[in-house]
Every structure is written in structure tokens, then in C-alpha cells.
Amino acid sequence: MTSFRSWKLLKRNYFDGVKFRLKMKQLPFMGFLFTTMLFIVYRTTTYQYKHTEMEEILHPFDSLKDSALASGLLGGLPHGIIQASADLELKPLWSTSSSRSKADPxxxxxxxxxxxxxxxxxxxxxxxxxxxxxxxxxxxxxxxxxxxxxxxxxxxxxxxxxxxxxxxxxxxxxxxxxxxxxxxxxxxxxxxxxxxxxxxxxxxxxxxxxxxxxxxxxxxxxxxxxxxxxxxxxxxxxxxxxxxxxxxxxxxxxxxxxxxxxxxxxxxxxxxxxxxxxxxxxxxxxxxxxxxxxxxxxxxxxxxxxxxxxxxxxxxxxxxxxxxxQTLGGHGPPGRKASNTEELAKVNYTWCNRLSFFINSILELHH
CATH class of the missing domain: 3.90.550.10 (Spore Coat Polysaccharide Biosynthesis Protein SpsA; Chain A)
Structure with missing residues (x-):
């Protein structure tokens, strides 16, 4: 009876030792797994932060939607479908994107x-x-x-x-x-x-x-x-x-x-x-x-x-x-021709500009 109890005790100690050794061997693996998960979380958070930062630089006016939501102006719209900006790209009826959307972003x-x-x-x-x-x-x-x-x-x-x-x-x-x-x-x-x-x-x-x-x-x-x-x-x-x-x-x-x-x-x-x-x-x-x-x-x-x-x-x-x-009205009502005085003034103005350019070019070189 005593030998049987000793055998059970020995067997239990043996398995406890095996379990302990297995746990000890798992510790480095668990540490590696935890470190990997922490790194993934860090990289994901950093990427999201950088992405948000880049979005604010490229589309600075998107932030207007937050203030609009805060003031209740867009309170009736689900947050995920709000589009705060637009562009001037043509959208053909037979296509879901513009011809320029295929260009390198x-x-x-x-x-x-x-x-x-x-x-x-x-x-x-x-x-x-x-x-x-x-x-x-x-x-x-x-x-x-x-x-x-x-x-x-x-x-x-x-x-x-x-x-x-x-x-x-x-x-x-x-x-x-x-x-x-x-x-x-x-x-x-x-x-x-x-x-x-x-x-x-x-x-x-x-x-x-x-x-x-x-x-x-x-x-x-x-x-x-x-x-x-x-x-x-x-x-x-x-x-x-x-x-x-x-x-x-x-x-x-x-x-x-x-x-x-x-x-x-x-x-x-x-x-x-x-x-x-x-x-x-x-x-x-x-x-x-x-x-x-x-x-x-x-x-x-x-x-x-x-x-x-x-x-x-x-x-x-x-x-x-x-x-x-001169367009969009010019110097007077449509059909009105410029007088000789106006034409002469325009010519004088042009030549004065050119003379000024010549004189100032010399001054700039001297400077």
C-alpha cells in the first residue's frame, strides 16, 4: 500500500515537473508573441496617425465636417458617409471615375x-x-x-x-x-x-x-x-x-x-x-x-x-x-472706337514702360 502511494506521488511529481518544464519552454514563445502583437498595434496606430496627418495636409478642409457635426448642421447624416470636399473632374455617365483618376496619385x-x-x-x-x-x-x-x-x-x-x-x-x-x-x-x-x-x-x-x-x-x-x-x-x-x-x-x-x-x-x-x-x-x-x-x-x-x-x-x-x-467692355461702350488721344496715350505709356525698363536694367546691373 505504501509502495503504491509512493508510486502515485512519484508519478504526480514527474508530471508536475513535465508541466513546469513545458511552461518554462512556453515563456519565451509567449514573450515573443506578446512582443509581436505589441509591435503590430504600435505600427497600426502609427500608420493611422500618419495617414490622418497626411489627410489633413492634402485635404485641410475635411476638418470642416467635424465642426459642422459639432454644431448640429450635419447631425442628421451618418458620420461614415459624409464627404466634405469635391473637385472639378468630369464624371462620364458610362464610367464610375474620371479620366484623370487613373493618373498617379x-x-x-x-x-x-x-x-x-x-x-x-x-x-x-x-x-x-x-x-x-x-x-x-x-x-x-x-x-x-x-x-x-x-x-x-x-x-x-x-x-x-x-x-x-x-x-x-x-x-x-x-x-x-x-x-x-x-x-x-x-x-x-x-x-x-x-x-x-x-x-x-x-x-x-x-x-x-x-x-x-x-x-x-x-x-x-x-x-x-x-x-x-x-x-x-x-x-x-x-x-x-x-x-x-x-x-x-x-x-x-x-x-x-x-x-x-x-x-x-x-x-x-x-x-x-x-x-x-x-x-x-x-x-x-x-x-x-x-x-x-x-x-x-x-x-x-x-x-x-x-x-x-x-x-x-x-x-x-x-x-x-x-x-x-481690352475685353469685357474695354475703354467704353461696345462699338465705341478709341479716340486719337487715347491711342496716343497708349503708345506713350508703352514706350515710357520700355524706357523705364532700359534705365532700371542699367541701375540693377550697377547695383
């Missing part, structure tokens, strides 16, 4: 918006043909309402047409380029229709702007342009881009200590280019009843997202010609 998304009239059709055609191959989205604002005259162009079905008679670029931009709609675009080109683009390449221009960190920019103007109003916009032949100009004319004295327009931090209204963040600011800067936009270029520096002497610039290597064609 890492590439820059850019919008070109131009107010156009049928009389400038040929020039606009040249501009659009420069931009479409670079995967730009293009929107035309028809201020004369004559949309039908554009359908014969090969690219007409690829762009967006909006018509409102006798309205200006800023009127269209305020109403149809709301930040929530254009937030998917990295840059917005808001150009006039009377620009020559023979010496301009959109792709090379964007590379310069992104590399130099320009939030607001414009291509430089060829010195032979018909209308040049500010020295800073004239192309410098020996530079890739410039942020300031040196000038001494009348009350204008531009030097290294100048901190504002028209000496530095300035682009003109005929061909501005905005980053996403800069446009968000500029859209709010545009008054609802703004017509011609004269003087607004002096205020765009407020939207430079930092020091305007560094964040605003003029690109010289990719330049345009400003033809100065």
Missing part, C-alpha cells in the same frame, strides 16, 4: 481657370493645348455667354464650361472656386485670356515653384509685352526666378530693405498662381462685389503663408507675353 494636381470670350478663341486654344498634356484640369469662364462656338475644338469636351454674361474673373472665382471644391488641387492658375505662352512650360514652372517654396507666384513678363505696369514682373534674362526688384523712380525706391509691393512680395493680377493654402486665404480676401480687381494684387501678400518676401516670387525661366487686349 502622387503627382501634382493642378487647376487652370480662365475667363474667355469667343474673340480670343485662338489664343485660348494655344494656352489650353499647353496645359492639358500636363494633366491639368481646365475650367473656362465664358463672360460673353457664347459657349457653342467652342465645341469644334478637339479638347472642348475635356474641360468645364461656365457661362455668365458680362462677369469678370474675380466674380467667377468667388462663386465657382470655393476652397472646399478646389481643395484637392495643389496649385490654382487663375489666368487672363490674353497671354502668350510660346516660352512657357507648365511642368517646368511647377517644379521651380515647388522647389523654391513659392506659395504665390507668376511667370515673368517678356519685356516686349504690350502692357507692363510694375518693374518686378519683367523677366530677368539671367535668373531662374526672383523675389524682389531694385528700382528708383519717383516715389518708388526699392532696395534690400524693402518689405512690400511693388518692390517685393508682389505678383500682378493677370497670371497669378496660388498654392492650395494661399488660395484658401485669397478666396476669403475677394469681396463678393469685386469687379475689376484693381489694387487687389497689392494685398495678396497677406495670403503668402509666411514671409511674403520669401513666399512670393516671379519665375523668369518660364515667361509669358502680356498682350494687353
Amino acid at each position: 502622387s503627382t501634382c494636381r493642378v487647376l487652370l481657370a480662365i475667363p474667355v470670350g469667343i474673340k480670343q478663341k485662338d489664343n485660348v486654344n494655344h494656352i489650353v493645348q499647353k496645359f492639358l498634356p500636363e494633366n491639368f484640369t481646365v475650367i473656362l469662364f465664358h463672360y460673353d455667354g457664347k459657349v457653342d462656338g467652342w465645341w469644334d475644338l478637339d479638347w472642348s469636351n475635356e474641360v468645364i464650361h461656365i457661362a455668365a454674361k458680362n462677369q469678370t474673373k474675380w466674380w467667377f472665382a468667388k462663386r465657382f472656386l470655393h476652397p472646399a471644391v478646389v481643395s484637392v488641387y495643389d496649385y490654382i492658375f487663375l489666368w487672363d485670356e490674353d497671354l502668350g505662352v510660346e516660352h512657357f512650360n507648365p511642368g517646368r514652372y511647377l517644379k521651380i515653384v515647388r522647389y523654391e517654396g513659392l506659395e504665390i507666384s507668376q511667370p515673368a513678363l517678356d519685356p516686349n509685352s504690350t502692357e507692363i505696369h510694375h518693374r518686378i514682373t519683367i523677366r530677368a534674362r539671367t535668373k531662374k526666378f526672383h523675389r524682389r526688384v531694385y528700382e528708383r523712380r519717383g516715389s518708388t525706391k526699392c532696395s534690400d530693405v524693402s518689405e512690400g509691393p511693388p518692390c517685393t512680395g508682389f505678383v500682378e493680377g493677370m497670371a497669378p498662381v496660388f498654392s492650395r493654402s494661399a488660395w484658401y486665404c485669397a478666396w476669403h480676401l475677394i469681396q463678393n462685389d469685386l469687379v475689376h480687381g484693381w489694387g487687389m494684387d497689392m494685398k495678396l501678400g497677406y495670403c503668402a503663408q509666411g514671409d511674403r518676401t520669401k513666399k512670393v516670387g516671379v519665375v523668369d525661366s518660364e515667361y509669358i507675353v502680356h498682350k494687353g487686349i
Whole structure:
């Protein structure tokens, strides 16, 4: 009986020892498993954080939905189906996605918006043909309402047409380029229709702007342009881009200590280019009843997202010609011809600009 009990005790001790050894062997495995799970949780959390951070950078206006929900404006919608932003991509009826959605998502998304009239059709055609191959989205604002005259162009079905008679670029931009709609675009080109683009390449221009960190920019103007109003916009032949100009004319004295327009931090209204963040600011800067936009270029520096002497610039290597064609009313009522005095004044103004350019070029070289 005693030997039987000893045998049971020995057997139990043996199995207890086996179990203990098995548990001891499992400890490293359990530790490895726990460490692996902890690493997976950490990586997942980090990825979600980075993804959220990137979404806020790429789509900063999506955060508006949270404030809207908080205020009850969207309280009736399930949270998972809210879409806070849009774009200007065309969606064919027979397809679930736009033709541009197949493009590499890492590439820059850019919008070109131009107010156009049928009389400038040929020039606009040249501009659009420069931009479409670079995967730009293009929107035309028809201020004369004559949309039908554009359908014969090969690219007409690829762009967006909006018509409102006798309205200006800023009127269209305020109403149809709301930040929530254009937030998917990295840059917005808001150009006039009377620009020559023979010496301009959109792709090379964007590379310069992104590399130099320009939030607001414009291509430089060829010195032979018909209308040049500010020295800073004239192309410098020996530079890739410039942020300031040196000038001494009348009350204008531009030097290294100048901190504002028209000496530095300035682009003109005929061909501005905005980053996403800069446009968000500029859209709010545009008054609802703004017509011609004269003087607004002096205020765009407020939207430079930092020091305007560094964040605003003029690109010289990719330049345009400003033809100065009067449209949308010109100098007077339709059909009215300019007087000899007006024509003479225009010629004198052009030659004064060119003479000023020549003198200031000498001063700049001397400086």
C-alpha cells in the first residue's frame, strides 16, 4: 500500500515537473508573441496617425465636417458617409471615375481657370493645348455667354464650361472656386485670356515653384509685352526666378530693405498662381462685389503663408507675353472706337514702360 502511494506521488511529481518544464519552454514563445502583437498595434496606430496627418495636409478642409457635426448642421447624416470636399473632374455617365483618376496619385494636381470670350478663341486654344498634356484640369469662364462656338475644338469636351454674361474673373472665382471644391488641387492658375505662352512650360514652372517654396507666384513678363505696369514682373534674362526688384523712380525706391509691393512680395493680377493654402486665404480676401480687381494684387501678400518676401516670387525661366487686349467692355461702350488721344496715350505709356525698363536694367546691373 505504501509502495503504491509512493508510486502515485512519484508519478504526480514527474508530471508536475513535465508541466513546469513545458511552461518554462512556453515563456519565451509567449514573450515573443506578446512582443509581436505589441509591435503590430504600435505600427497600426502609427500608420493611422500618419495617414490622418497626411489627410489633413492634402485635404485641410475635411476638418470642416467635424465642426459642422459639432454644431448640429450635419447631425442628421451618418458620420461614415459624409464627404466634405469635391473637385472639378468630369464624371462620364458610362464610367464610375474620371479620366484623370487613373493618373498617379502622387503627382501634382493642378487647376487652370480662365475667363474667355469667343474673340480670343485662338489664343485660348494655344494656352489650353499647353496645359492639358500636363494633366491639368481646365475650367473656362465664358463672360460673353457664347459657349457653342467652342465645341469644334478637339479638347472642348475635356474641360468645364461656365457661362455668365458680362462677369469678370474675380466674380467667377468667388462663386465657382470655393476652397472646399478646389481643395484637392495643389496649385490654382487663375489666368487672363490674353497671354502668350510660346516660352512657357507648365511642368517646368511647377517644379521651380515647388522647389523654391513659392506659395504665390507668376511667370515673368517678356519685356516686349504690350502692357507692363510694375518693374518686378519683367523677366530677368539671367535668373531662374526672383523675389524682389531694385528700382528708383519717383516715389518708388526699392532696395534690400524693402518689405512690400511693388518692390517685393508682389505678383500682378493677370497670371497669378496660388498654392492650395494661399488660395484658401485669397478666396476669403475677394469681396463678393469685386469687379475689376484693381489694387487687389497689392494685398495678396497677406495670403503668402509666411514671409511674403520669401513666399512670393516671379519665375523668369518660364515667361509669358502680356498682350494687353481690352475685353469685357474695354475703354467704353461696345462699338465705341478709341479716340486719337487715347491711342496716343497708349503708345506713350508703352514706350515710357520700355524706357523705364532700359534705365532700371542699367541701375540693377550697377547695383
